[in-house]
Amino acid sequence: MIVAASNGFDIADGYNQFSCDDAFLRVFGDLRERYGLASILQGLMARWPSDAARREFLDRLYRYGHRGYASSPVMRALDKLTAGRPRFVVTCNCNGRFERAGFSSEALLETEGSYARLRCSAGCTTETWPAESVGAPDAEGAPCCPRCGALLDVAVGAPHDIQRLEPIRSQAEHLQAFLAAHASTRTVVLELGVGQGNRDIKRPLMAWAERAPQAAYVVVNREEPVLPTLPAGRAAGVRGGGSL
């Protein structure tokens, strides 16, 4: 089973990176007042007035979005549905929650990285480090690259950028190996809350399913489902949202 999950799944899981909702205001309300911050995504993309201000936002995001996460009913239902059989998760969600929920890091591709890992802001290496075990802090307590001493920043970015880094590069290889190993076996792609025009996750998985003779493809989305071209009975779309 291959699970493809994106923002719609995050939202069903209780995490909305686009919204200035109650959870956002509870965690980042003072940053909204100070800087006009309106969403998690904006905070990740923003040019902050200082490294310390960005660091404060990222620390809080890590504690709220990753370390403080406990599996929601939606995540538990997905785990139960897919446990006990070969499974691989592909996601552009960057909060590291699948690993946090117990899914194997060996069967996971985070196409845009994760803020549970840090990378060198000077780009001296393709190595990344778990945010929990960052390198030597500088005088202000910010985590620094163990190799060159530059500040560390979250390992999050566009796929072409982030997939040069480890372990994301290896994750992408693991996915290709999984797809090759299951090209002729009964395999379901379960696509949850992925934009129906998505090119990074959806398009390649639909193309793979069309080539794999025993693959089935299921789309759960609040938008009108776009399905691959497969014989009747091997593709299904469910329109809806909220929970599995």
Ligand SMILES: [Zn+2]
């Ligand atoms: Zn470095």
